[in-house]
Amino acid sequence: MKVMLNVPYEEKNEAKVLGAKFDWDAKVWYCEDIADIKLFNKWLNKTNVICENLYIFKMNRDCFRCGKSSEVVLLATDRSYALEDNYKLNINMQILTYLEWMPRKLGDYMEKLRYYPSYSKTVNASYYMNHCPNCKCTHGDHFLHEVPNEAMYKHLFYKKSAPCRYSKIENSFCLPIKARLPHYDEVNSSMELLMLHLTHEDMENRASLNVTQKEINKLLPTSIREEDIVISGI
Ligand SMILES: [Zn+2]
Structure with missing residues (x-):
């Protein structure tokens, strides 16, 4: 399942290079798979748990x-x-x-x-x-x-x-x-x-x-x- 990321506008290119995607309907940055989450740590806002349900x-x-x-x-x-x-x-x-x-x-x-x-x-x-x-x-x-x-x-x-x-x-x-x-x-x-x-x-x-x-x-x-x-x- 996709994981929501909190990417500020000025960091969007940096996130994109690492593989983050933008959902135009939800207006949300995300990464495709939790397995890659460590690449995107910067945009998890120091959170400690990612909830699917x-x-x-x-x-x-x-x-x-x-x-x-x-x-x-x-x-x-x-x-x-x-x-x-x-x-x-x-x-x-x-x-x-x-x-x-x-x-x-x-x-x-x-x-x-x-x-x-x-x-x-x-x-x-x-x-x-x-x-x-x-x-x-x-x-x-x-x-x-x-x-x-x-x-x-x-x-x-x-x-x-x-x-x-x-x-x-x-x-x-x-x-x-x-x-x-x-x-x-x-x-x-x-x-x-x-x-x-x-x-x-x-x-x-x-x-x-x-x-x-x-x-x-x-x-x-x-x-x-x-x-x-x-x-x-x-
Ligand atoms: Zn009261």
Whole structure:
């Protein structure tokens, strides 16, 4: 599959010489094959994962500030090529967190879902976050993804919770993204989760749920698929 490249106008000749092509309909520079990606590293914008499949998962969360319930989203992939794996195909389902960069057209779409970059004091950087539609406050990834009893764990993994909804993005290019990649089988529990587990015996958490890669791979079959998403130019 073609891989989207981010080639500035003034570098187009350099990219062309190396074999990059331009899709006139999508107005996108691309390389034909992931196997050649190292030639085009310069135009991957320091991204660390190239996603062939992308899904948007949706669930609800009560705002910690205004108390109103609203939809929060996350991006996940089950066909990806990570820099750390030497761009080898990975068909495990992976939830992407702390996203710092994505192609502009995808970013524009995600912004409509109130998912756009904001500054985080916790990590001293800006990354894509969910925002409350009512009070506009941020729902950072630490709270959504790393705290037991919070939206992501509750909706994705708790046995009693309703299944979450998802849509597949119909992309015709593999999309480079900069995000934190999970290592589910290596880290089953942070110290915080462990402490919470010890102090709240009845609380389901990542350790007690045994959230392994095998479990994460069941996300698609156990969730409700909604209409595919078409984003022009990706
Ligand atoms: Zn709010």
